[in-house]
Structures are given as structure tokens and as C-alpha cells.
Amino acid sequence: LAKTTQPISMDSYEGQEVNITCSHNNIATNDYITWYQQFPSQGPRFIIQGYKTKVTNEVASLFIPADRKSSTLSLPRVSLSDTAVYYCLVGPHSKNRDDKIIFGKGTRLHILP
């Protein structure tokens, strides 16, 4: 499975747009890119998933360049409640038992007032 690299931590301020970039140089043709958010003392929560170009939902946008070797999660106008750990994962929608997604350490985002 494709390995991902993302910053260990980031700080931003309330009302700002935050962009977290994830590198996945060896992404495979059938791999999708998925982001999860985890608040303290809670399980991760699925945010968004995409394959190429741009995906947007009520929470975030996901930008994927043409070569798909990286992706950027964009959080518009963050608030203090967006302080969390954000995980980038890459993998197929495969039913193959050997294809398991891997949660790394994620990016610890800290929003300041």
C-alpha cells in the first residue's frame, strides 16, 4: 500500500483557511485518498475521500493534482473546535484481505484564538 507523509503538527488561527498536504509518491492507479479527523478521547471520523481533481463537502475540500502524488485537505475558516489530529490514508476499495489501510501518526492541528 502507498505510504503517506504529512506534517507532524500545524498551528493556525481562528477564521483562517488551513491546508494540510499529504505526500503519497507511490500511489497506485486504483488507490483512493481518504482523510479522517480525530478529536481527543474520540474515535476518528471520516471527513472526505477522492480519486482525482477536487472534491468538496460541507466540512472540507480535497485537492488532488493530476499526478496524484500528493493531496491537500482544505478547511475553510477554521474555529477552535477544528483542533484535532488529521489522518491521510491511501488505498484501494479492494476486498483483498491483504489490502489494509494504515493510519500513520497524522497531523496535529492546533487552532489558536
Add this chain to the structure above:
Amino acid sequence: GAGVSQSPSNKVTEKGKDVELRCDPISGHTALYWYRQSLGQGLEFLIYFQGNSAPDKSGLPSDRFSAERTGGSVSTLTIQRTQQEDSAVYLCASSLVQGANQPQHFGDGTRLSIL
């Protein structure tokens, strides 16, 4: 609707005791996962149930760990003869559709502390 429910939310036990952790997945979800998360770390895959197929146990750290899923719904993770290194948060997730990167819905975990 109800999300993934895990119980107990916290468990403190003495080294050497057996513990059982329970997961109630979202109704109708065919896939169920168990993960372990140590403080400040990412999630460590433990076991994966996919429909009626045999589970993928490749992530279980030792033979003291086992899990079952009864009737395709509730799952129990059992740790026998607990050790201090077993202390962690144990997370359960389910997904509607089988597949490695299908969106997973997580419970809030069981925080296990071994004294």
C-alpha cells in the same frame, strides 16, 4: 441513527487478568475492524471481519488476543493474561461496504489500563 457503540468506555484491571471488550457496529454494516491506539500514536490494525469470510487476524500482536463476531453483528475482543504493554485505547470501526478503503465509522473506544 445509532453509531458504533463500544463498552466499557474505561477498564482498569490487574496484570494477568482476562478482559473482554465489546463492539456494537452500525446495523447493516458488513465489515468490522479492531484497532489499538497508544498515547500520541496512530492506529494499529488488529483484526478485520468481512461479511461471512474468515477474519483477517494478521494484526493481532500475540496469541493472547482473540476476537469473534457473532451473527455478523456484535464483536468481542478478548485479551488473556493481560500485560502492562496492553494498556491502550481499543477502537472498533464498521463500514457498510467491504473493502480496504471504504469509509469507516468508529466508536469512541475502550481505554484499557493494566496495573
